[in-house]
Amino acid sequence: MKAVQLYYPPEWAHCYGCGYLNAQGLRIETHWHPERGESETRFTPKPYHTAIPGFVYGGLLASLVDCHSTATAAAAKAQAEGLSLEAHPLRFVTASLKVDYLKPTPLGPELLLVGRAREVKGKKVVVETELFAEGVLTVRGEAVLVQIGEGFGRSGSAPGGG
Numbered sequence: 001m002k003a004v005q006l007y008y009p010p011e012w013a014h015c016y017g018c019g020y021l022n023a024q025g026l027r028i029e030t031h032w033h034p035e036r037g038e039s040e041t042r043f044t045p046k047p048y049h050t051a052i053p054g055f056v057y058g059g060l061l062a063s064l065v066d067c068h069s070t071a072t073a074a075a076a077k078a079q080a081e082g083l084s085l086e087a088h089p090l091r092f093v094t095a096s097l098k099v100d101y102l103k104p105t106p107l108g109p110e111l112l113l114v115g116r117a118r119e120v121k122g123k124k125v126v127v128e129t130e131l132f133a134e135g136v137l138t139v140r141g142e143a144v145l146v147q148i149g150e151g152f153g154r155s156g157s158a159p160g161g162g
């Protein structure tokens with residue numbers, strides 16, 4: 001199954017968290033499971049993603065939730081509209097991001113993020129994400145994502161104004 005991010009056209013693929021063209025970035029890959037209406041991203045932090053020794057830096061966890069949410073929004077919107085991402089690449093930007101750190105996240109194991117769209121309405125999608133380390137829920141996120149138009153990023157245009 002192709003990751004949601006790999007459908008983004010090049011001009012939308014420079015994001016530090018999820019752009020496949022950003023060599024220094026995290027380059028996360030999100031997979032959508034239509035039968036469950038859920039998205040999954042797996043990511044193993046590097047030793048330098050440290051908060052205090054043994055635990056993952058919270059800003060990295062927020063970045064993972066952020067970019068996982070934008071991809072979840074694209075996939076959920078495509079499913080709701082009956083569109084294929086291949087023919088209709090959709091791109092969302094983050095309007096709002098809330099992250100609850102429920103427990104310290106251990107540094108070392110692969111992390112699993114699972115996302116669901118709670119609301120798909122117009123150009124807005126609200127996504128809830130849970131982040132697990134070795135099966136333990138350590139972070140919960142909620143994000144509001146807003147779809148940008150097809151032309152954005154091709155001429156330096158800003159997304160406001162619809």
Ligand SMILES: CCCCCCCC/C=C\CCCCCCCC(=O)SCCNC(=O)CCNC(=O)[C@H](O)C(C)(C)COP(=O)(O)OP(=O)(O)OC[C@H]1O[C@@H](n2cnc3c(N)ncnc32)[C@H](O)[C@@H]1OP(=O)(O)O
Pocket residue numbers: 011012013015066067070091092093094095096121122123124144146148152153157158159160161162
């Ligand atoms: C990178 C910045 C974006 C530039 C895009 C242009 C080039 C594109 C190129 C490449 C794309 C790749 C991008 C990768 C991104 C990866 C993830 C990030 O790191 S994103 C970076 C951080 N985010 C921002 O910098 C957004 C800054 N904010 C904005 O640009 C606008 O505020 C925007 C687009 C988010 C919304 O503006 P409106 O005018 O298009 O939309 P309205 O009509 O105001 O809102 C739509 C719905 O969203 C809700 N909404 C808007 N802001 C909200 C907020 N803060 N909290 C809750 N809801 C909010 C509103 O209430 C409305 O909902 P109701 O339809 O009424 O139900």
